[in-house]
Amino acid sequence: MSLILRVAARGDGVADDGRHAPLSAPGDTLTETGEVVPGPHHQTPPCRHFPTCGGCQLQQLDDESYAAFVADRIASALDAQGLTAPLRPVLLSPPNTRRRATLHAERGLIGFTAEASHQIVDMRECHILAPPLFALVAPLRALFQRLGLKRRADVHLALADQGPDILVTGFAPQGLEAAEALTGFCERHGVARFSVDDGLGAETRWEPQPVTITLGGVPVGFPPGGFLQATREGEDALVAAVVEAVAGAKTVADLFAGLGTFTFALPGKVYAAEGARDALFALKAAAHLRGRAVFPEHRDLYRRPLTAAELDRFDAVVLDPPRAGAREQAAALAACTVGTIAYVSCNPSSFARDAKAMVAAGWRIDWIQPVGQFRWSTHVELAARFVR
Template sequence: MGRRGEGIAESGGATVFVPYALPGETVEAEVTEGRAAIRGLLQPSPDRIAPFCKHHGQCGGCQLQHWADEPYRAWKLAVVEEALKKEGLEHPALTFIDAHGSGRRRAVFHGRRKSGRVTAGFMKPRSHDVHDIDQCPALVPALAKAPEMSRAFAGVLGDCDVAVTAVNNGIDVAIKAAKVSARLQHLTAVAANHSILGLTLNGEVVLKEGQPVIDAAGAAIPIPPGGFLQATAAGEVALSEFVTSNIGKASHIADLFCGVGPFALRLAKQARVSAFDSDKLALGALAAAARNAQGLKPISVQNRNLFKEPLTAAELKSFDAVVFDPPRAGAEAQSRQLAKSHLKTVIAISCDPQTFARDARILVDGGFKLAKLTAIDQFKWTAHAEIAALFAR
């Protein structure tokens, strides 16, 4: 099984990737340029199970629902281990946490209107064509009507992308559309039918019935329109527990790529926190949450592009510990400064095993030891893996 969740086979001396095939299976497939489409199962794996979603295999989403839980988990751990092995890194025992919880709390539906037909759903596998769906059981119950709602918006706007987020007090919707000719009252009518808390169109506020918020250990974070959150609430809790339980007795902590501050707010219960991010709206949300929370130590926020301007080793002298949670590209430049610093405790959160392994190599070469490692599965049934790691020296 490849790291993208596709079966790997040999055909005519060449490697062929076979989506939806499992290790040990014999399949009949049509091969085109190194990729194959299954036409029949000749000898199914004993690990093959019935997917629970009727759209499995068509919408391009949960590509591994047909795999039993135990081998699926083992494979996901192996993907992380293989990335570390390629960098020549030794690592402690790798633990696994299922963080699906009640489901994913955010998704982007692609709405399309063509020849009088309106559809909304997810992209088909390796395609820009949309598979129309009426339900997505991977989402939290609060988003059960999100496909219907997205279809209604597409009926008004035409082609659009509808980002839906379930927050504590309702549903927040951020729409992107290339052509906007609809009257706003048509959009607000759709919103009213679906009890939407906030609605933006291309970044402009269309409707605000209240402030969308999520809770971070007692602090209410006002989420900006389309703001980034961890995919599941259970995933955020699992990552936060790893961070807070491994940060030690630090009195001043840097939270890099902090977003809206799910880690910073929890860490501020025990230490002063300086939070850095390039997203001004996210920093504003964190600052507001910190002002209104009780019993926290000071949190300062700073707008800074850490890809172009990482905190230098000299600047890092102000801190006892660092947490960093970069986007999929990782934090190569920042890792080089961390490796040069005096720090003894660094916690890394990553959503990409390959860039995590690259950054880990930099830290280890700088004298750190990879002391703890956990895979946190909040994108269940997919090839995506979230990693939490403690580096110490």
């Protein structure tokens, strides 16, 4: 008999004798034959689709052990780079709060795919989606059957200020009957916008009023399929950490600004750099309409990162790069002399890689705020404050 000590990055429990056990939790016992005997932190998974559905990997963990997993993912990534840092208590998003998700549909099926598979798990319940989004699953299944969907399509769902926003990629039904079916569906189910994209760009079929997402108290035009933090609770946690990190700054550079998740919550004058044109234009329009001191620039920070001299014009820098991290920008960040850097990351490994370069140049990780907004998944986010 051996004891499960922790959960590894891919979700398997690791025993004290080195064996790995899927679907186990810290405190479980692993028999000689590999059977998992539940311990004090092993909960009964709430969803009938677990563990087949790939939307969740860790429903067997209670909140305490799941929070420990989130913290351990960050600590382990830092340790792999020879780093340590103070970790704050993990902030977990509650169940049924996911306001952004991509489902898959084909031949009467709709849902997430199975773990490490293209097979669609036909969704009949979900404990992570926000109720307004889950309420659309059965009606969408019926709609696609009526429209004759046979090949696979992706269904991008988001909760905007006006209600559910739907973008279907890989399927663009044509004709009067399809148009009437889409209109009726949207009217019945309070859809804010319905767009389709067959490979030539998003085409909006229904949008009674312009769709927005409120960021930092500012309504921002939300492009079809646009990015927003997965939960409101997760966004609030990350924004609060960033605002705390750069408190007192009169000029801030917001790199990889997106639609302005952090931009509109930041103090003073804000320079916002973003490579996606639709997001930048939406941010720029919202800032102009509200008379905010925001100065947007369309800039690919991978091909043309800000130089140390450019960064030195600001009191603080905020960056929230994609999962690949900000390797190209990190060199200049390491060399610059700004007062504070707030680094938001959805990948502890790429964060730790970039942090190593910055620490080697004289920066210190003041603190890290772990955030678990992708509940029961192995996906971990964080916000960190760097100081000289």
